[in-house]
Amino acid sequence: MGAKNLVPQSIVDSAVSQHQQAILELRQAEFEKRLAALDETRVAAQLARRDIHAPVDGIVITRMIGPGEYVFAQAPIIQIARIDPLHIEVFLPTELFKNVKVGQIAKVKPAAPIGGEYEAEVIVIDRVFDAASDTFGVRLRLDNPEGKLVAGIDCKIEIGGL
Numbered sequence: 001m002g003a004k005n006l007v008p009q010s011i012v013d014s015a016v017s018q019h020q021q022a023i024l025e026l027r028q029a030e031f032e033k034r035l036a037a038l039d040e041t042r043v044a045a046q047l048a049r050r051d052i053h054a055p056v057d058g059i060v061i062t063r064m065i066g067p068g069e070y071v072f073a074q075a076p077i078i079q080i081a082r083i084d085p086l087h088i089e090v091f092l093p094t095e096l097f098k099n100v101k102v103g104q105i106a107k108v109k110p111a112a113p114i115g116g117e118y119e120a121e122v123i124v125i126d127r128v129f130d131a132a133s134d135t136f137g138v139r140l141r142l143d144n145p146e147g148k149l150v151a152g153i154d155c156k157i158e159i160g161g162l
Contacts, residue, residue: 058082083151088120088140090157094129097136100159101125106140107158114153118142122159 052071062079065071088108092100104122109115120140129136140157142149 052077054078054080056080056082057084081151083147083149084144086120086142086144086149086151087123088142088155088157090138090140090159091130091133091135092138092159094134094136096159097125097129100138104160106160108140108142109156109158110149111154111156114149118149 058080060078061081063077064079065075065077071077100122102122102125106120106122108118108120110118120142122138123141124137124139126137138159
């Protein structure tokens, strides 16, 4: 219309100017949208730093810091008991040292009220004897995926018929 002189040049210039201004405002809005997305990412990262994740699954034994208290990176917050797998510490007479091997399967019989018989694997055999008691230590690993066994209960152990 402006090329055919159907509309005054001032109206054409005004329309072109408004079009260019609208394009600039659109670019400004797109820039602010990208800036807001980056800000959202930054704030989400800051918020994620406030989340506390335990290194293992387990049961909370002790809460050392309460809500609202200051926590720094190395502060212990809670004490967690890991119940899967269970580690069983056994002290055997030194005369049995040569009869126990890593990987060997042992029968574990928890005391009442748990009861039952479970299989555990020998995972560590101490290489140092306790001269005062004439014993050595053995650690067993007992898988407990359903958590039906409790930690800290007395057990009887049978290792390879010993």
